[in-house]
Amino acid sequence: MDLLVAKFGGTSVGDGSRIKKAAQSVVNEYMKGNQIVVVVSAVNKSTDDLIGLSDEAVGEGLTDRQRAEIVAMGELTSARLFSAAVESLGVKSEYIDPYNDLWPVITDSDPLEAKIDFKSTDVKMQGIKTLLNQGIIPVICGFLGKGPRGEITTLGRGGSDVSAFLIGHCLDASEVVIVTDVEGVMSTDPNKIESAKLLDEITVEEMRDLATHGAQVLHPRALTYKDPVISAKIINFEHGDLSSKGTRIIGPHSDDVLKGVSLYKNPISLIAVVGEAMLKKSGLFAGLSGCLAKEKINIFGISAAQNSMSAFVDKADSNKAYHLLHQFVVETDVLSSLSLGSDTAMITFVSPDIIEKPGIISDITEPLRKNDINIVEIISSQTAIVLFVDWKDGEKARDLINEVLK
Ligand code: ADP
Ligand code: ASP
Ligand code: MG
Numbered sequence: 001m002d003l004l005v006a007k008f009g010g011t012s013v014g015d016g017s018r019i020k021k022a023a024q025s026v027v028n029e030y031m032k033g034n035q036i037v038v039v040v041s042a043v044n045k046s047t048d049d050l051i052g053l054s055d056e057a058v059g060e061g062l063t064d065r066q067r068a069e070i071v072a073m074g075e076l077t078s079a080r081l082f083s084a085a086v087e088s089l090g091v092k093s094e095y096i097d098p099y100n101d102l103w104p105v106i107t108d109s110d111p112l113e114a115k116i117d118f119k120s121t122d123v124k125m126q127g128i129k130t131l132l133n134q135g136i137i138p139v140i141c142g143f144l145g146k147g148p149r150g151e152i153t154t155l156g157r158g159g160s161d162v163s164a165f166l167i168g169h170c171l172d173a174s175e176v177v178i179v180t181d182v183e184g185v186m187s188t189d190p191n192k193i194e195s196a197k198l199l200d201e202i203t204v205e206e207m208r209d210l211a212t213h214g215a216q217v218l219h220p221r222a223l224t225y226k227d228p229v230i231s232a233k234i235i236n237f238e239h240g241d242l243s244s245k246g247t248r249i250i251g252p253h254s255d256d257v258l259k260g261v262s263l264y265k266n267p268i269s270l271i272a273v274v275g276e277a278m279l280k281k282s283g284l285f286a287g288l289s290g291c292l293a294k295e296k297i298n299i300f301g302i303s304a305a306q307n308s309m310s311a312f313v314d315k316a317d318s319n320k321a322y323h324l325l326h327q328f329v330v331e332t333d334v335l336s337s338l339s340l341g342s343d344t345a346m347i348t349f350v351s352p353d354i355i356e357k358p359g360i361i362s363d364i365t366e367p368l369r370k371n372d373i374n375i376v377e378i379i380s381s382q383t384a385i386v387l388f389v390d391w392k393d394g395e396k397a398r399d400l401i402n403e404v405l406k
Helices: 016-031 046-057 064-086 116-134 160-170 204-212 222-225 285-292 313-333 358-369 389-405
Strands: 001-009 033-042 093-096 137-141 142-146 152-154 175-180 200-204 231-236 247-250 259-265 266-273 301-304 308-314 337-350 376-382 384-390
Touching: 001 016, 001 160, 016 033, 016 064, 016 137, 033 064, 033 160, 046 064, 064 093, 064 137, 064 152, 116 137, 116 160, 116 231, 137 160, 137 337, 142 160, 160 175, 175 259, 200 204, 204 222, 204 247, 259 389, 266 313, 285 301, 285 313, 301 376, 308 313, 308 337, 313 337, 337 376, 337 389, 358 376, 358 384, 358 389, 384 389
Parallel strands: 001 033, 001 175, 033 137, 093 137, 175 231, 200 247
Antiparallel strands: 142 152, 231 247, 259 337, 266 308, 266 337, 301 308, 337 384, 376 384
């Protein structure tokens, strides 16, 4: 017997007939002998409507607490509707909202971007297991949490994806199915480029980066709770079938990929190319990477400034890369010279907090300053910060950054 968590997004429960269709798909799965937990979003755009209403009615005076209470009505309503639709098909169901004693998702007190208290949530999930063992289909409000004083909190816009993966994790589910309004994860947003292609599968690492960079199809924090042993997929509601193929999300492939610090095993060499006003000339990046690619030299990073750009390569390749890039510089009129730097250690810090935590760069660089470790280069994106320090300082720098994470 499999245990499935199925999350229905706003469009998938967008009107009465869709709710009916969704409930039927859940019941079909149940009839196959599986256990199933439903996580629902608010109907269609009702979260936006509730936000719009409260802005109009109250405006700036609205407190975050009031806002959370009001937007919660979206999921409070859809869970009741969905559960009633399941019962109408002859299977026992209970809606679970934060006012219910069995409510499992426990958070801090932040009304609009609540942080999950994983341990308490994990313990509370026992109640949901009991319901499942009684043959009941629990329909849980996505997006909502319960704070320390029993108050309603919300997990941030799009947060019902987080609810689904969190619940799947705590219940040791066999599969998390995200039901949405597209066929699955595509090569890009199909509402922006029509010819976007469906992907059969995507790794947790890729999906997380895609989501962090704005692809709405899954909330970036949802995958924090994706266990390698839990299957996960994104499918289209139109099929009315939870066994549709869609896009499978696989991995993660190692424990520390979503959050952690790693030190690359070999020294990395920085080769800096200089030239005046080089940023005004197009095609330089392509030229630089192209001449290294011809010799199959892997580039670990590239950084650019007003008058220089640096390529980071494994020390084993540095001599060859140096000669190839010298040739490139000589042949390119806006470039004048290049230099091969000393050996550096590459430390990669990956965390979903990077995008939303102000001061995170100073948090990790401050201990290095205190220990007199010089940062040779730093490259940062929305999901990773890569630091280059003298090779001899590599291990110490990694350990210091690890301390910050604790
Ligand atoms: P739901 O209400 O089911 O949670 P969302 O609107 O949050 O659905 O997410 C689905 C939307 O994500 C799609 O309608 C699509 O516009 C958008 N999207 C962005 N990037 C992608 C992508 N690479 N693949 C598929 N959908 C994408
Ligand atoms: N209903 C909430 C929102 O629109 C949560 C979600 O749909 O995931 O943001
Ligand atoms: Mg969504």
